[in-house]
Structure formats: C-alpha cells, structure tokens
Amino acid sequence: MFRLITVIIFIQLLFIQPGISSDLSIGGKVHFYGAVVNSSCAIDTQSFDQSVMMGQVRTGTFSGPGSWAEPVTFSIKLENCATSTSESASVAFNGLADLKDPQVFQAGFGSGAAKGVGIGIFDMRGNQVIPDTQPLTKMPLIAGENALLFTARYRSVSMPVTAGDASAAVTFSVIYQ
Numbered sequence: 719m720f721r722l723i724t725v726i727i728f729i730q731l732l733f734i735q736p737g738i739s740s741d742l743s744i745g746g747k748v749h750f751y752g753a754v755v756n757s758s759c760a761i762d763t764q765s766f767d768q769s770v771m772m773g774q775v776r777t778g779t780f781s782g783p784g785s786w787a788e789p790v791t792f793s794i795k796l797e798n799c800a801t802s803t804s805e806s807a808s809v810a811f812n813g814l815a816d817l818k819d820p821q822v823f824q825a826g827f828g829s830g831a832a833k834g835v836g837i838g839i840f841d842m843r844g845n846q847v848i849p850d851t852q853p854l855t856k857m858p859l860i861a862g863e864n865a866l867l868f869t870a871r872y873r874s875v876s877m878p879v880t881a882g883d884a885s886a887a888v889t890f891s892v893i894y895q
Contacts, residue, residue, distance in 0.1 A: 757892070759798060765794045780872075784874065785873070785874045786872070791869050794809060794865075794868070807864070809841070809892055810847075810893060811847050811888050812890070812891070813888035814849075816836035820848075820849065822836030822875065823837045825886050826882055830883050833882065835873065835884055838873045840869045841855045847868075
C-alpha cells in the first residue's frame with residue numbers, strides 16, 4: 719500500500735512539474751554600484767560613467783603639432799553639496815598621457831588607432847588640465863547641485879595625423895577644499 723501511494727504521488731509530480739516549469743523563464747543579473755561617502759557632495763550617477771562624443775574630425779583640421787580641433791563640452795554634476803564642509807572643488811583627471819605630448823591624454827586603441835593626435839581637457843576657466851596632476855582651478859560650490867563644466871579637444875601631437883580610432887579612457891577624482 720505504501721508503495722502504491724508513493725508511485726501515485728510520483729506520477730502526479732511528473733505531470734505537475736512540466737506545467738510549473740513551462741511558466742518559468744531564465745533570469746538575469748542585477749548589479750548595484752554605489753558608495754557611502756564622507757565628502758561635501760555626492761557625484762551624480764550620470765557623471766560616473768559618461769561618454770563624451772568627440773565626433774569625427776578631419777585629419778586636415780590639424781595644421782601642425784600643437785594645433786587643436788573644436789572643443790566638445792561635458793560636465794561633472796555634484797549633488798547634495800554642503801558648503802559648510804567645503805567651499806570649493808577641483809577635479810583631477812588620470813589616464814595614459816601621450817608619449818609625444820604629455821600635456822594631453824593618449825587617443826586611440828589597437829591597430830586601428832589614429833596617429834599623431836591626443837585629447838586635452840580644459841576646466842571652465844579655460845585652463846588645461848594636465849594628465850595625472852593636481853588641478854590648478856578651484857571651482858566655488860553652492861549648496862545643493864553644482865555642474866563643473868569642462869571641454870575636451872583633439873590636439874595634434876605629431877604630423878602627419880592619420881585617421882583611426884581616437885578614443886581615450888580617463889578617470890576623474892573630485893578634490894574638495
């Protein structure tokens with residue numbers, strides 16, 4: 719009798735299980751990124767991993783080493799700023815400096831990289847931010863939200879400039895004063 723009840727339950731489970739599993743789908747993953755900070759402001763989430771679209775620039779734009787392409791504006795947004803803690807902020811940019819011109823970041827990756835060009839970053843006052851150095855400009859903070867404005871420009875580091883990928887990966891740190 720015990721075996722008969724076990725077989726009946728087993729058979730029912732065989733027929734019920736496919737009905738349940740057909741309603742299930744394969745799941746995915748959710749990654750959560752963030753930090754608890756003890757600073758004057760929090761960096762806006764859209765500023766953490768942003769992409770600055772430099773666009774296409776013709777090789778003929780560059781007349782010689784040191785010549786610049788048109789600027790592209792971007793910003794780093796700070797939120798929930800408390801001016802009682804800090805009155806100003808500056809931003810340091812870090813990345814691979816160009817070997818021929820350490821005033822700009824190396825542009826281009828891999829065998830298809832552009833040659834003879836780097837990327838320079840300028841703060842809101844027009845001062846060039848040199849890769850991997852302490853920033854010169856302190857930007858005043860107001861309570862609440864702040865937008866720290868910057869521009870990026872391609873710069874010829876040698877001639878001739880050849881066409882190719884001219885992307886760069888740069889990180890930033892906000893320094894409060």
